[in-house]
Each structure stands twice: as C-alpha cells, then as structure tokens.
Amino acid sequence: MTDGQQTVRLGVVGLGFMGQTHANNAVEFGHEVVAGTDVVADSRDEFARSFGATTYEDADEMYEREDLDAVVVSTPNAFHEESVVGALERGYDVLCEKPLADTLDAAERIAAAAREAEGFCMVNFHNRVSTAAEVLTGYRADGRFGDVTHVQADYVRSRGIPGVGSWFTNEELSGGGAVVDIGVHAIDFALYLLDFPPVEEVFAVTRTEFGNREDYADPGDWYDETEEAVFDVEDSATAMIRCADDRTVSLEVAWAANQTESQEFLVRGTDAGARLDLGGEELHLIESGRQGTDHVMEAELADGSLDHTGWEGNDKRFLEAVAEGEPPADSTVEEALTVQRVMDAIYRSAEAGTCVSVDDE
Structure with missing residues (x-):
C-alpha cells in the first residue's frame, strides 16, 4: 500500500482455500479483513482465528451489519450470483472468483446488476x-x-x-x-x-x-x-x-x-x-x-x-482500484460475461x- 492510500475494509464470502488466499493477500498489502461468511462452521472458526474477523453464516447478514469497502466472493459457482448481486446492490466493490457464474443466465444477471451498481465487479482472471x-x-x-x-x-x-x-x-x-x-x-x-x-x-x-x-x-x-x-x-x-x-x-x-x-x-x-x-x-x-x-x-x-503476479498480483490490482475509487480496466465483468x-x-x-x-x- 502506498503512502496516503486508503485502507480497504474487506469482507470475504466463501472461506475455503481461495477465500483465505485472498484474505492473506489483502493483509499482506496493508488492508483489513474485517468479516467473512461461510455455511461451514469449522471454516468460520478457522477464519476468525486467522484474521481476527467477525464471521457469519449468511452473506446478507454480513452485508447489513459490517462497514465494508469491498467484498471477495469465492464460493462454489452456483452461489456466485446471490453473493455478488447482494454486494453490488449495497454499493460494494466486488472481486468474484472465476467463472462469473454457473450458468449464462446467472452471469447475465450479475452483469446487469454491475451496470447499475455504484461499485464495480472484477473477476479473478489472475493468469493475465x-x-x-x-x-x-x-x-x-x-x-x-x-x-x-x-x-x-x-x-x-x-x-x-x-x-x-x-x-x-x-x-x-x-x-x-x-x-x-x-x-x-x-x-x-x-x-x-x-x-x-x-x-x-x-x-x-x-x-x-x-x-x-x-x-x-x-x-x-x-x-x-x-x-x-x-x-x-x-x-x-x-x-x-x-x-x-x-x-x-x-x-x-x-x-x-x-x-x-x-x-x-x-x-x-x-x-x-x-x-x-x-x-x-x-x-x-x-x-x-x-x-x-x-x-x-x-x-x-x-x-x-x-x-506481484498471479493471485497476489490480481488482488493487488483489485484493492488498489477500490482504494482509488476507480473501476479497473482489466478483468472486467463484461469480459467475464464474454x-x-x-x-x-x-x-x-x-x-x-x-x-x-x-x-x-
């Protein structure tokens, strides 16, 4: 994080391997992991211990109760739509794991929500x-x-x-x-x-x-x-x-x-x-x-x-875009929809x- 740059307050939905990877990267870059959501109690407990974060079983409850700047969604694909759209509707910037969704219809609805949202949606195409x-x-x-x-x-x-x-x-x-x-x-x-x-x-x-x-x-x-x-x-x-x-x-x-x-x-x-x-x-x-x-x-x-390359590099680009208040030009929701x-x-x-x-x- 550069001098004077905003510290991003991050929430993570889906606390398995990728959710923890994104959270670790955020901490490495000087940001704060404040909350996480998972349906598995053991995953919530481990995440809370690792990051000192408040955890929830339901993403909507986290969105309502926490003061967040951005959300990472790393659930199984079938649950991307609900979590991403819910975050976008509350004005959060979102990093969604690939693919955008489990079906084209769900991906279309995510993209439509992103076009209307105050925040932006970026997708984790980290190989770029x-x-x-x-x-x-x-x-x-x-x-x-x-x-x-x-x-x-x-x-x-x-x-x-x-x-x-x-x-x-x-x-x-x-x-x-x-x-x-x-x-x-x-x-x-x-x-x-x-x-x-x-x-x-x-x-x-x-x-x-x-x-x-x-x-x-x-x-x-x-x-x-x-x-x-x-x-x-x-x-x-x-x-x-x-x-x-x-x-x-x-x-x-x-x-x-x-x-x-x-x-x-x-x-x-x-x-x-x-x-x-x-x-x-x-x-x-x-x-x-x-x-x-x-x-x-x-x-x-x-x-x-x-x-910084791969997962680390893409997380850095996402968090910098959140801190600067500028949607990224790369790995956009429209590219993910294509x-x-x-x-x-x-x-x-x-x-x-x-x-x-x-x-x-």
Whole structure:
C-alpha cells in the first residue's frame, strides 16, 4: 500500500482455500479483513482465528451489519450470483472468483446488476498478471505482431481430476467440468491475447473418458472418491472459436488425457508470433526478416519481472482500484460475461453436434 492510500475494509464470502488466499493477500498489502461468511462452521472458526474477523453464516447478514469497502466472493459457482448481486446492490466493490457464474443466465444477471451498481465487479482472471503476458500485450499495442489472428490454447493435465465428491465434479454446484474449472482460464487468456474481439461462433466436442472409470490411474492423488461421489461433468473438451475479422482460437482443455501436460499458448500475428505458458514468466518471440538474407529470428525474454503476479498480483490490482475509487480496466465483468458466453456455446455445440452462434445481445 502506498503512502496516503486508503485502507480497504474487506469482507470475504466463501472461506475455503481461495477465500483465505485472498484474505492473506489483502493483509499482506496493508488492508483489513474485517468479516467473512461461510455455511461451514469449522471454516468460520478457522477464519476468525486467522484474521481476527467477525464471521457469519449468511452473506446478507454480513452485508447489513459490517462497514465494508469491498467484498471477495469465492464460493462454489452456483452461489456466485446471490453473493455478488447482494454486494453490488449495497454499493460494494466486488472481486468474484472465476467463472462469473454457473450458468449464462446467472452471469447475465450479475452483469446487469454491475451496470447499475455504484461499485464495480472484477473477476479473478489472475493468469493475465504475468511478466510474459505484460510484455506480449505491450508489444501487441506497439504493433510488433501486426494483426494477431490466431491463438492456440492448451490447458491439459495428464491426470488431474479434482476430488470426486467435491463441488468441482457436481454440475449442480459447478455448472460444468474441465471447461468451467480450467477451460475458463484458457478461454479468457486466449481472448485477452487477441484483445477481446467479438466472438461469433463456436464448434466444440466435450468428452467424459476418465472420470467414471474404475481403473482410473491417479498418481497425483487428486481423485479421492467418496461414497457420495458425483461425477456428471466432462473431463475434456476440444473447441474452435471464431471471432470477428476471422480471428480464431483453437482450444484443448483436459483434466485427464493420455498426453504430456501443457499450458502452452501460441500467438500468431502477421508480423511476428510468440510462445508462452498460461500465467508463466518466459516469453519466446518469433519474427522473420530479409535484412542481409531471408531469415527467421527467435528471441527469449531474458530479464525483467513484475513484483506481484498471479493471485497476489490480481488482488493487488483489485484493492488498489477500490482504494482509488476507480473501476479497473482489466478483468472486467463484461469480459467475464464474454467468456461465459463462449463456455455456454461450447456446451451447446457439443450437445447439438454442430457449430453454434454466440449470442452477445
């Protein structure tokens, strides 16, 4: 926190791992975590001990009783709408975990509430806050890539299905599987690298090939099946996303696949290209020229790094925007709504077996 900057009074809804992460970051940056909400009593007790915060079972009660500047919502996806809209209606600034909601209808209602609200809503697309992404988008703005026309986006785990019996694999709570959990990051990052052109059409196939197998090999011990286990979501997806002016994204997403793990993104422009990992620090540039002789030039980012990246960096940007009273230009609710529309189109296309339009009305 810079000298003279307002100390933000923060409330957190959803006190699991991500809620505690956001709270720890807020304290690290000199702000005050004053209250938290969770339906689980043990989570409330742990949060109260860790942060000296008042805790509640119901978010509306926290909103009514506490003097807050901002709210972080890190509940399961099905409960985003109620918590985010309630905070926005009281004039609080909100950071919502990705995705914006569990369904497109719910995301539309959040966005509508944000347009009418005194406060703003930002979404935790933390992978944008990386050295490689900052350098690449800076070069893009300078015109070094020419027209950026295609992004190849991979977020593939060889084995990494979240614990069955958790809300991640229960469609009623999550809204979907690998697409909603990790695909949301890949879609957002790819559109971000393209400078968020309007999305027109999607063709996609979703698959459930591993989550229901009795012989599923799980060397990382992610799975942890229980008697109450629910697995009614996809564990992988392949999609082609067509945007305005024939800009495209090819997307591969998998919780589990018989291939090498990858979070690699390839950016193709008319004058140059690049390779980087999702949220990574290394950037590989590819250019061509005719100086001296026809050639291809490849270069690596050698030095330079952001002070704060990932979750920490995005929280810092959110809290600074709250303190300054200025809505952030990055990771906006409207961008998150576009990502939600793409995810919805992926599921509609997979069900229909054909290309579908993306409704941006």
